[in-house]
Amino acid sequence: MSQRTPTSAPPRAPWSYTRFQQRFAPYLFVSPFFLLFAVFGLFPLLFSLFLAFHLWSPLDGVGNWKFVGFENFQLALGPTDMFWKSLKNTLWIGLLSGIPQHLVALPLAFIIHHSLRRFQGAFSTILFLPYITNAVAIAIVFATLYSERLGILNYLGGLVGLDPVRWLGDPNMVPYSVAAVVFWRYVGWNTVLYLSGLQAISEDVYEAATVDGAGAWQKFWYITLPLLRPMMFYAFTLTIVGSMQLFEEPFMLLNDGGGSGGAGLTSAMHIFNTAFRDLDMGYASAMSWLLFLAIFALSMLNNYLFSRDGGNR
């Protein structure tokens, strides 16, 4: 750009590679992201929005789509489809797994931080193991534990005189069984998140409270919880976004229809089946956008609840 005023510059080579590569290097360095995003992000996103208003199977070939207006959305929100049911299942499993996760993770992190700090590394490592483990492999182990006639859970139940539970066979039981696996996988993750939040709180605050005669419970209620709000917001958001897209655990524990009565059919599974089993891409795209809106609405609700003045807690 400085080339525009050649008269003011001292005579120099009109083009130098050194100068050229210095100016364009940063653009070159960041360009791979934008190239990949254009092909695998932006274009698919727009195409998906386009498809949501069309009837199309990939077997029809590119170009042979039929415009149907809002029909896909109407069908999904209508009474005949499984979409509402799958959304209800997803929310129910999300609540059953999400709320206990935070109710356990928060006190666990508090205990580790205040009473067992020397072993923080060891505890974090052990509690984090389930999170990094392959969901498919873990689901197989849990399916074995849940086995109705021969699983360890019903064996242990039998020892104390309980009747065998149909963990993955009884539609009323299925959401609890799936939620237990999700809880097991993510409770350590949340504990570690809360631990890193607790570490950011200054020791001085606690010392001042101790001087003023505050007990452990008061410190937790009046210092830790309020100062942990940003981390809680973050952790809640991740739980909401993750739970609403739950796929691998129920897909593996049950069949792809979500078990008997479809009690474990989540929205992500329903969309997957519609797209890749029934090859109804337009309808599946419409449902994925509806699910996106649901995730967005829940995140906004979370945001609203956290941004309100929480001083009277």
Next chain:
Amino acid sequence: MTTTPVQHAAPGTRTRRARLPWQRVPIWALMLLACFLSVVPFYLMFVWASHPSAEVFTFPPHLWFGDALARNWQGLMQVTDGQAPRQFWNSLYIALISTLTTLFFCSLAGYAFAMYDFRGKGALFAFILGTMLIPPLVMDIPSFLVMNNVLHWVGQPRALWVPGMANAFGIFLMRQYISSALPRELIEAARMDGATEFGIYRQVVLPLIRPILATLGVVTFVGAWNNFKGALIMKLSEPDTMTLPLSLRRLGGGATNVNVDWGAIMMLVVITVIPLLIVFLLASRQVISGLTSGAVKD
């Protein structure tokens, strides 16, 4: 494999004994219970993989290791038509190539955002962060269609590792680290010495950011190794492309059936989990700090 924390309790107890020992009993009981519940499924998968198939479901259940490891390996080779090693290699290949390409492209972009001033930098970086808000689920269908109808990559491993090579999370992680760990003077000095911009990245920057490369590397490896839905959608289901999670799905998915070779399946479960355990136990600090880095602002 994992040491119980109690063993470390002895040294240092003198410095702090504000509380009586008996008050700590419930705390320790709770923590040990939590740790027990975390590791017991791992323990059981190893126990089951070492017992004959029929004994995975016996009463009372086996709680100690058996001697059928070799038998279960043979069973696994049988149920996978001898493809188990190939499946392991397919998973490893995708995980390794994902890791290497992600490290290269993300560190390069992160370096540019951390150390250069260029027109549009702020907007471009904000755009990259913004893409993290798109739920992956919305992308599943259209990405498949791009792979299927445009690129014809369905059924090929590259469908799994190419799209994520330069990803927002990696670039963000790199930028944060590089802008706080590398002095700009160092870059300037190298430039004065006549190094090219890429030469500076390769010879000055890369050696100095090894810690964050390790962090992003293990996180990427674990994510790629565990990628089930991607492999499912991109149909890596032929004998020469099938990955371990897909193979597990084929053998052990759906409702529990006692007639299949459960010893062999548990062997495959163990084979899938062992590399994760090794990576995690060697680099748990990097994995944890990398995965939770989104929570720590600046």
